Amino acid sequence: MDRGRELGAGTLVVWWRKRPEERRQWVLDPLVGLGPLRFGMSPPEVREALDGAVAVVTQGGEGDERWQWYSEEGVTAVYGPGPRLVxxxxDATSGPMVRLGDVELIDRVPSQARADLLALADRRGAGARVNWSGDVEVAAWGVSMGATQERVLSSDGCLRRGDRVRTEALFVSSGLADDPYGTEPVIAWRDVRDESANPGAWPVRALGRFGGVEPICRLLTMHDCKIAPSTY
Incomplete structure (x- = not known):
């Protein structure tokens, strides 16, 4: 396992890459939970489910947590009212390996994970769409994929960008599944509303189920290419 490093004034950059065999192996139970975590858990229950892991960052006060980052586990717990896990x-490089059916979702080449997830959605009749970053999202399963570039430690101990891009994911409860990144709990954790949408995203969605001309026209309109259904 590669660890982080100390930088000036005692500041610790928390970074590492866990090998697949070093990670927890979790199974996704769509809209219910993943691994030992169940949606609806309180922050203390989440901590207990993670074997007493300590959140290195907590947004919100005790009893009013908005989200918690468990760096050693490679997961961020996002809470709704209660607070309850939603x-x-x-994380791509240190989080648990998460499987849905026969598809591994985490720490993969994005194009391979996308192809496998779309194939699974097609077999099970689940509609696949594109999210804000141009990655696959399946509302029926509460899955919103993402990707991040590896960061590695050079021989002289400096943190730098690696050459590979690997998959990460956001898993949500049923109340957030229709628009995960547009919901208040997720916005409190990561607000992407001011970030540019991936301009190359729409071909990914074209691999999903459209069910006619109108959905295609809506998709093109989302990407500033307005076409009326009557054009076809």
């Missing part, structure tokens, strides 16, 4: 973000 979403879990899994």
């Amino acid at each position: 979403a879990v973000a899994v």
